[in-house]
Amino acid sequence: MENTIYSGQLSTQGSKPDESKFVEVEYTSRGIRRDGLAGWRLMVRELVGSRRLIWLLILRDISVRYRQSIFGYGWAIIPQIATVATFAFLHASRVLPIGDTRIAYVAYALWGISVWQLFAGCLSNCTTSLVSSGSLVTRVNFPREALVIAAVGQPVFDFFIRFVPVIAVFVWYGVAPSWGVLFMPLVLLPVILLALGLGFVLSIANLIIRDVVNALGMALTIGMFLTPVLYPAPVRWPFFLINFLNPLSPLLTTSQDLIAGGYVTRPEMFVAAYIFSLAVALGGWRAFRITIPRVAPYA
Amino acid sequence: MSTDTIISVKGVSKKFCRSLKRTMLYGMRDVAGDVLGLSQHSDGLRPDEFWALDDVSFEVKRGECLGLIGPNGAGKSTLLKLLNGITLPDKGKIKVAGRIGALLELGAGFHPMLTGRENIHLNAAILGLTREEITEKFDAIVDFSGLQEFIDSPVKHYSSGMYVRLGFAIAAHANPDVFLVDEALAVGDILFQSKCYAKLREFRDRGITIIFVTHSLDLVMTHCGRAILLGKGNVIGNGTPKVVVDQYNKMITEGETKNDVPLGNRAVVVDPSSPSKDIEWNGLFNVNPNEDRYGTKKVEILEAGIFTISDLPAQILERNQEYFIKVKVRHNDQMPGPIVAYVIKDAKGTILCGTNTSYQDMDMGWMSAGDVIVVTFRQTLRLNPGEYMLCVGSAAYEEGEYVVYDRRYDYMSFRVFSDEPRAGIFDAESAIEWCRIH
Numbered sequence: 001m002e003n004t005i006y007s008g009q010l011s012t013q014g015s016k017p018d019e020s021k022f023v024e025v026e027y028t029s030r031g032i033r034r035d036g037l038a039g040w041r042l043m044v045r046e047l048v049g050s051r052r053l054i055w056l057l058i059l060r061d062i063s064v065r066y067r068q069s070i071f072g073y074g075w076a077i078i079p080q081i082a083t084v085a086t087f088a089f090l091h092a093s094r095v096l097p098i099g100d101t102r103i104a105y106v107a108y109a110l111w112g113i114s115v116w117q118l119f120a121g122c123l124s125n126c127t128t129s130l131v132s133s134g135s136l137v138t139r140v141n142f143p144r145e146a147l148v149i150a151a152v153g154q155p156v157f158d159f160f161i162r163f164v165p166v167i168a169v170f171v172w173y174g175v176a177p178s179w180g181v182l183f184m185p186l187v188l189l190p191v192i193l194l195a196l197g198l199g200f201v202l203s204i205a206n207l208i209i210r211d212v213v214n215a216l217g218m219a220l221t222i223g224m225f226l227t228p229v230l231y232p233a234p235v236r237w238p239f240f241l242i243n244f245l246n247p248l249s250p251l252l253t254t255s256q257d258l259i260a261g262g263y264v265t266r267p268e269m270f271v272a273a274y275i276f277s278l279a280v281a282l283g284g285w286r287a288f289r290i291t292i293p294r295v296a297p298y299a
Numbered sequence: 300m301s302t303d304t305i306i307s308v309k310g311v312s313k314k315f316c317r318s319l320k321r322t323m324l325y326g327m328r329d330v331a332g333d334v335l336g337l338s339q340h341s342d343g344l345r346p347d348e349f350w351a352l353d354d355v356s357f358e359v360k361r362g363e364c365l366g367l368i369g370p371n372g373a374g375k376s377t378l379l380k381l382l383n384g385i386t387l388p389d390k391g392k393i394k395v396a397g398r399i400g401a402l403l404e405l406g407a408g409f410h411p412m413l414t415g416r417e418n419i420h421l422n423a424a425i426l427g428l429t430r431e432e433i434t435e436k437f438d439a440i441v442d443f444s445g446l447q448e449f450i451d452s453p454v455k456h457y458s459s460g461m462y463v464r465l466g467f468a469i470a471a472h473a474n475p476d477v478f479l480v481d482e483a484l485a486v487g488d489i490l491f492q493s494k495c496y497a498k499l500r501e502f503r504d505r506g507i508t509i510i511f512v513t514h515s516l517d518l519v520m521t522h523c524g525r526a527i528l529l530g531k532g533n534v535i536g537n538g539t540p541k542v543v544v545d546q547y548n549k550m551i552t553e554g555e556t557k558n559d560v561p562l563g564n565r566a567v568v569v570d571p572s573s574p575s576k577d578i579e580w581n582g583l584f585n586v587n588p589n590e591d592r593y594g595t596k597k598v599e600i601l602e603a604g605i606f607t608i609s610d611l612p613a614q615i616l617e618r619n620q621e622y623f624i625k626v627k628v629r630h631n632d633q634m635p636g637p638i639v640a641y642v643i644k645d646a647k648g649t650i651l652c653g654t655n656t657s658y659q660d661m662d663m664g665w666m667s668a669g670d671v672i673v674v675t676f677r678q679t680l681r682l683n684p685g686e687y688m689l690c691v692g693s694a695a696y697e698e699g700e701y702v703v704y705d706r707r708y709d710y711m712s713f714r715v716f717s718d719e720p721r722a723g724i725f726d727a728e729s730a731i732e733w734c735r736i737h
Binding site for chain 1: 322323324326327330332333336380381383384385386387388390392393394395396399401403404407408410412413417420421424425426427429430460697
């Protein structure tokens with residue numbers, strides 16, 4: 001037994017030691033802080049090197065999530081339908097004066113909440129990604145951004161599942177989306193990037209101070225009402241200011257525009273939000289890479 | 300850095316914070332400073348901080364097997380984390396020329412709901428193996444782990460031993476140039492352990508550099524070509540395993556007695572004809588503050604100790620030398636002489652040897668209250684090198700019933716050393732002969 005294992009062993013590894021491939025690494029307190037462009041190159045190289053790992057982590061999260069559950073993937077949909085049903089009731093009964101929407105309210109709310117859930121899910125999943133990996137972060141050296149990036153996979157997957165009720169409702173209410181929906185992926189990408197960028201920063205903060213994840217839960221609840229998810233974007237002064245301060249608002253509004261009319265109401269806001277999201281994603285990534293060696297022992 | 304140096308550590312320091320609250324504060328501040336590019340005064344200590352590693356320098360040559368020893372809190376694990384690049388030093392520079400693999404925690408990152416097969420793929424990817432490498436080595440990993448039947452069950456149904464076996468199997472196939480091993484091997488059943496050590500030897504023979512953190516001085520002596528002794532964050536010794544292990548033993552005893560004079564050299568004025576009868580032994584030995592003591596105290600054990608033939612107190616003993624194990628007891632009542640006993644246990648608590656005055660038919664006559672006697676066991680020490688516990692006790696039969704007067708389990712520890720290797724726990728003093736028959 002012992003012998004067969006060893007012969008198998010040696011034959012597979014016999015050709016290995018190859019002196020030329022030794023890379024020299026240097027560790028000092030500086031890290032990649034002042035490395036500028038070289039730092040970015042290193043980050044890109046690590047990211048490219050870990051794309052398979054990211055993919056495996058995403059597959060793991062998706063396949064594991066509902067292995068021991070009856071409703072399974074239904075749980076991606078059930079809470080969302082419950083929320084929309086509540087607000088549809090409040091809307092219909094005029095308890096809450098919700099302004100008129102360009103498409104049927106239920107369709108509007110269902111779409112809005114799907115996009116919001118995509119953002120909120122990505123953000124909270126990214127934030128807890130490091131803490132929930134525990135000893136992996138403290139004991140193994142590997143590109144740990146993979147954990148944060150892979151945390152986006154699950155909410156994105158859930159988003160696709162939510163398409164089922166969204167399509168059903170659109171058909172039921174006879175909402176025929178315009179051709180503009182073909183551009184939807186381009187509009188949703190910055191939503192994910194914004195969440196990822198913030199998630200990079202918050203995952204680090206959460207390693208140091210565990211309050212972050214609790215505070216985030218609260219912030220997301222408030223944030224949902226500060227974003228035109230369940231009501232149309234306010235147009236009166238001073239309330240419309242919120243559309244300028246909340247980078248998610250123009251992204252969400254644009255996605256709703258694509259469905260309803262095919263024209264974008266405020267393209268300049270959308271472009272600004274797009275650039276902002278991109279900057280947040282890159283800045284968050286860089287901040288993450290600089291600080292991870294310092295905070296890894298906190299996990 | 301010369302070409303055959305694979306790791307060079309120069310003036311490396313790393314600080315830690317004792318207080319959790321301050322850790323959070325400093326952490327936030329440092330992280331903000333890092334991101335904003337503010338200058339960091341990382342070479343000073345703030346309140347509650349201490350140097351876990353302080354100005355550590357050494358080099359490791361390609362193909363070397365280095366043992367890293369030192370008491371708890373000496374900074375061994377911190378050093379491994381720095382070498383692995385998981386965290387960065389606050390001062391100094393570490394250079395590594397090669398791929399580092401680590402056995403810091405086996406099975407870190409296993410997902411309980413995934414099957415063994417799925418976990419192999421994921422864990423190997425975390426350790427940096429490409430898809431082709433994983434495919435190529437998958438069977439070897441499963442073979443080595445010996446978990447063929449369970450490879451498609453979720454690892455949450457694995458026993459802790461199986462978990463560790465799979466973890467080791469994956470890590471061992473990650474093809475590192477340097478392998479960091481942190482005592483993680485002291486798990487699993489004995490067969491698997493021996494398989495792990497065989498694998499490490501195979502690594503060593505293949506010229507892979509190994510850095511080995513352990514408390515087992517035996518392993519350092521048998522496996523390593525060089526040892527480094529860390530103490531309170533400093534490199535205290537760096538040289539051949541034998542020299543460094545001796546240094547470690549000396550350091551432990553000195554640290555525990557809080558005295559700078561090595562025990563063996565302590566001048567104890569004792570008349571050899573009246574072996575240590577009158578002096579207080581207290582302070583000659585570092586006794587275990589956490590001993591397990593119980594009994595009625597009718598016959599109280601005042602103290603116990605081990606002395607050389609020339610009556611010097613000793614806590615580091617040489618195998619096959621003769622020693623006096625002495626037990627000093629006071630009688631708190633008028634009574635016949637009690638049974639006085641000693642046993643020696645190993646670290647796991649197994650009793651290895653021992654005797655008492657009743658087994659060997661010692662009759663001590665009648666004692667009155669206040670009588671203090673010393674019972675001396677003259678004993679040739681056969682135990683092989685290692686760390687042991689001395690336990691002493693007094694008891695007697697009162698109306699046919701065995702009554703424990705004073706039992707002091709794990710009274711003090713002692714170490715045994717020897718230059719000659721022997722297998723097992725004791726030296727059976729074998730005589731070897733041979734002759735040619737053809």
